Amino acid sequence: MTFRRTRCPHCKGKLEPGQRIHSSCIDGYAEAEAAKAERKKAKELRAKHRVERAEDRKRRRELEPIGKLEKRAEAAVNSYVRARDHYKRLGCISCDKPWNWDGQWHASHYRSVGAASSVRFNLWNINRACWICNKLYSGRIDAYGPALVRRIGQEKVDWLKAQNKPTRWSREYLERLRAVFARKTRRLLARMA
Secondary structure, eight states, rough: OOOOOOOOOOOOOBOTTTSOOGGGGGGHHHHHHOOOOHHHHHHHHHHHHHHHHHHHHHHHHHHHHHHHHHHHHHHHHHHHHHHHHHHTTTTOOOTTTTTTSSSEEEEEESSSSSTGGGGGTTTTTTEEEEHHIIISSSSOHHHHHHHHHHHHHHHHHHHHHHHHOOOOOOOHHHHHHHHHHHHHHHHHHHOOO
């Protein structure tokens, strides 16, 4: 048994036996098929451009300097620290401003990034501070130290002080670190909302 088409592919009207398309529909059907082929071609072209753009982004990411990746990773860690300390209702580590102060908050490093790059991303080393202490008074280390001892303990502070080895971070580590802390920050902010 063979399949016989009973409807016109263009107008969907009933066909006479032996017909494949109505004679009045031939031009319209040809135009519709040409338009369909054109849309398919445009779709394939868009898909090709999408793949090319993704490859370009990947190549640009591979050519990005490590310093730029370090700054992005540090920004992600800093935003997590600010959210963490807000969630715990901790104020400025240096001057004890309350946690709900309306000013700008920074993530202040006890050991600076230039002095101790090995603890740049260490969460013991980074705490929330008001912009006045962090920017104007360079972290107020004289008040930061005792507050940090109260917060994390003397052993951990001594360990932070002992870390003096310069560290080079790999590209993969920095990208992974940024992704992990961005995800942790989103989860923490969702919990606070």
